[in-house]
Amino acid sequence: MIKVNRQGEVWVFAEQHDGKLEDISIEILGRAGELASKLGVKVAAAVLGENVAESAEKLIHFGADNIYLAEHPLLGYYQTCSYAKILCEMINKYQPQIVLYGASPVGRDLAPRVASAAKAGLTADCTDLQIGDHEDKKSGQIHKNLLLQIRPAFGGNIIATIINYDRWPQMATVREGVMPMPLPNVGRKGKIIRHPVHLTHSDLPLEILREHKREKKVNLKTSRIIVAGGAGLGSRENFRLVWDLANCLGAAPGATRAAVDLGFIDRDHQIGQTGTTVRPSLYVAVGISGAIQHQAGMNASQKIIAVNSDPTAPIFNIAHYKIVGDLNVVVPMMIKAIKERA
Amino acid sequence: MAYNCVVLIKQVPDTKRITGEAMNADGTVNRAALPAIFNPEDLNALELAIQIKEKFGGTVTAITMGLPAAAKILRESLYRGADDAILLTDKRAAASDTLATSYILSCAIKKLKYDILLCGRQAIDGDTAQVGPQTAEKLGIPQITYVEQLIELNNQTIIVRRNTGAGWQEVKAQLPVLLTVMDDANEPRVGNAKRLMKYKDVLAPAEITPDSGIDIKELEKKGLLIKQWSLDDIGADLNWCGRDGSPTKVHRIQSVVLTAKESKTVEPNQAGITNMIHELIIDKTIS
Numbered sequence A: 001m002i003k004v005n006r007q008g009e010v011w012v013f014a015e016q017h018d019g020k021l022e023d024i025s026i027e028i029l030g031r032a033g034e035l036a037s038k039l040g041v042k043v044a045a046a047v048l049g050e051n052v053a054e055s056a057e058k059l060i061h062f063g064a065d066n067i068y069l070a071e072h073p074l075l076g077y078y079q080t081c082s083y084a085k086i087l088c089e090m091i092n093k094y095q096p097q098i099v100l101y102g103a104s105p106v107g108r109d110l111a112p113r114v115a116s117a118a119k120a121g122l123t124a125d126c127t128d129l130q131i132g133d134h135e136d137k138k139s140g141q142i143h144k145n146l147l148l149q150i151r152p153a154f155g156g157n158i159i160a161t162i163i164n165y166d167r168w169p170q171m172a173t174v175r176e177g178v179m180p181m182p183l184p185n186v187g188r189k190g191k192i193i194r195h196p197v198h199l200t201h202s203d204l205p206l207e208i209l210r211e212h213k214r215e216k217k218v219n220l221k222t223s224r225i226i227v228a229g230g231a232g233l234g235s236r237e238n239f240r241l242v243w244d245l246a247n248c249l250g251a252a253p254g255a256t257r258a259a260v261d262l263g264f265i266d267r268d269h270q271i272g273q274t275g276t277t278v279r280p281s282l283y284v285a286v287g288i289s290g291a292i293q294h295q296a297g298m299n300a301s302q303k304i305i306a307v308n309s310d311p312t313a314p315i316f317n318i319a320h321y322k323i324v325g326d327l328n329v330v331v332p333m334m335i336k337a338i339k340e341r342a
Numbered sequence B: 001m002a003y004n005c006v007v008l009i010k011q012v013p014d015t016k017r018i019t020g021e022a023m024n025a026d027g028t029v030n031r032a033a034l035p036a037i038f039n040p041e042d043l044n045a046l047e048l049a050i051q052i053k054e055k056f057g058g059t060v061t062a063i064t065m066g067l068p069a070a071a072k073i074l075r076e077s078l079y080r081g082a083d084d085a086i087l088l089t090d091k092r093a094a095a096s097d098t099l100a101t102s103y104i105l106s107c108a109i110k111k112l113k114y115d116i117l118l119c120g121r122q123a124i125d126g127d128t129a130q131v132g133p134q135t136a137e138k139l140g141i142p143q144i145t146y147v148e149q150l151i152e153l154n155n156q157t158i159i160v161r162r163n164t165g166a167g168w169q170e171v172k173a174q175l176p177v178l179l180t181v182m183d184d185a186n187e188p189r190v191g192n193a194k195r196l197m198k199y200k201d202v203l204a205p206a207e208i209t210p211d212s213g214i215d216i217k218e219l220e221k222k223g224l225l226i227k228q229w230s231l232d233d234i235g236a237d238l239n240w241c242g243r244d245g246s247p248t249k250v251h252r253i254q255s256v257v258l259t260a261k262e263s264k265t266v267e268p269n270q271a272g273i274t275n276m277i278h279e280l281i282i283d284k285t286i287s
């Protein structure tokens, strides 16, 4: 735990695999920069790995003022204990006021370990971060300029804002896809500060015997248009309608968890709280009821078309174009209209 | 070689079953109206522990921190195959965040003999996935998160397959270790009828009111009393427990309000749909 430190920087743990930076880290860096400028402090990234100096440069282009770089052969592979040890050392030395991580499998494995060792607070899976004041109802004391850590809770049914006013750094993991990517500026200059690494084999208690990487079947996050199907499609065969509509729109096919669980389509296509979060220009929801957990992953879409036979389906509450009707009739009409216009 | 497994379990409101009755007039969730259930992935952790016991011998101890009512999931653990159950309950532990919770759990676990600690990947009320890793850190042992399969257990080494999000990894570690278990690791068994008969009268002291006529001593003699520990029993430092021990505090809670946006109703006929597509082409949503 470090003391409240108003001069402290805003940090992002920059996740990389084999020297390639993860998008989530860049997304967070964009927001971290905004938070830092509100606080009048610098924004920095902590980079751990082997041969990662190139990632460090890239992070500067995306907005980092300072890079804290720990390079060592034993950091080549991510391991909880070694990464937590080095990151804790860095935090103790440089005393950042905020440390942000992606809510990725690595971020969610690492951040709690660091929080426990640092005896600091941690909020999981934030969908928004802001700076604001907090009044302690009991003492009447006002804590100014805290990190407001905003996240869905209770299965997505409530939105909680969490703060930490005494045991810093203020730390949070952030959901992938909820913050827009900043644009790079290759002329940007920043400082690289090397952190000396001393690790022994006892800091690496796991031995990675084998690894299998699976290519994602679809990249939902970068698609401008998504056509998503739900349980209303009825069968894997009928899910073809979603693929057909997606094809003629140049869109990526998405799905609800119900559709995935029913075997209509692969899990990589799932959108929502436990799937991918997307913010396309156009989202077409076909045979989707619009459960809160699904909405959590798509309600930031710029335009939403909903096709559902039930006029009371919650998806209609957030749709810009509401089509109450049988998808088996409506979707072919959409395909026809697009083909005729194009 | 036999292994002592300790499973960390939690009773949670069933957030999957939020229906009309569970919503207050102002749109907030009425937690009291939701049934309290065994956190689903904790059942997968318990199942893995029981499978280890069946294959290699040893013991399974289930431990939970919560209100006296949480004794219910301890009984369910006994029905399924746990040998021992411990209820950590203390008013001063209320409002603990994940850091304080893991501190309290680690104090209790230090009193136990263990080779493998198991917990579910995450609980469905908070979805934080933090208490497992934080407990491992407090105990100074390694963690292996997102476990989907036990591959080998041999003397003091364990090999498991973990999900990395982008595929999987097989990792090896020396015991003791903490595993967080995913829902696709196994199919949790239901309670066994014989065990149910044996343990159905098991109670935790906190569940027994003075006027119930139940003799605690008698229950204990029959082996039907759940172990119950307070913060004093586990030697916890109160500065690290409950609200005072929790760095994170709630600033605000809002219910999810569905935003009524500018919207159009489109007739489900070719003319209506062609019109809509045309509009989307004009405003360059569709190119």
Ligand SMILES: Cc1cc2nc3c(=O)[nH]c(=O)nc-3n(C[C@H](O)[C@H](O)[C@H](O)COP(=O)(O)OP(=O)(O)OC[C@H]3O[C@@H](n4cnc5c(N)ncnc54)[C@H](O)[C@@H]3O)c2cc1C
Pocket (backbone or CB within 6 Å): A155, A229, A230, A231, A232, A233, A255, A256, A257, A258, A259, A270, A271, A272, A273, A274, A275, A276, A286, A287, A288, A289, A290, A291, A292, A293, A294, A297, A307, A308, A309, A310, A313, A325, A326, A327, A328, B015, B016, B124
């Ligand atoms: C912890 C948790 C996490 C979750 N995470 C996610 C997640 O990440 N993503 C997700 O999607 N869900 C998630 N869910 C599940 C979610 O609660 C819903 O169960 C799911 O989104 C429902 O999917 P659906 O809309 O396809 O199915 P349903 O709710 O069954 O809806 C089907 C819809 O199709 C309509 N329909 C049927 N036939 C036709 C027809 N012929 N023409 C037109 N319309 C028709 C029906 O009117 C209905 O509205 C999660 C749940 C929990 C508890």
